[in-house]
Amino acid sequence: MVARARDPNEASDLAAQGITVRPADYDDPATLDAALRGIQRLLLISGSEVGRRVQQHRNVITAAVRAGVQLLADTSLLHANRTPLRFLALEHPAPEHALQESGLS
Secondary structure (H helix, E strand, O other), X not given: OEEEEOOHHHHHHHHHOOOEEEEOEXXXXXXXXXXHOOOOEEEEOOOOOXXXXXXXXXXXXHHHHXXXXXXXXXXXXXXXXXXXXXXXXXXXXXXXXXXXXXXOO
């Protein structure tokens, strides 16, 4: 099992459990490439930076394709295309579409 963190020191509790922690930043594709090397299944946890999620999630999806990830699960927002939570929903349909277009399962 591999976890990613912008600052691996912040995930020392995971490392203490034997989980490999790799540095990665949704805004830095080079770190994503290194972090996803050898990964077959990926859980994409939605970014927390409003206004940046679309590009950040696209960066992860693109890096996952380059890395040969076989399955990508996205936490997204339930029914993002029709939720009344407009503020949250604005940034979720585009990455969902990018994921569908990526060819990843």
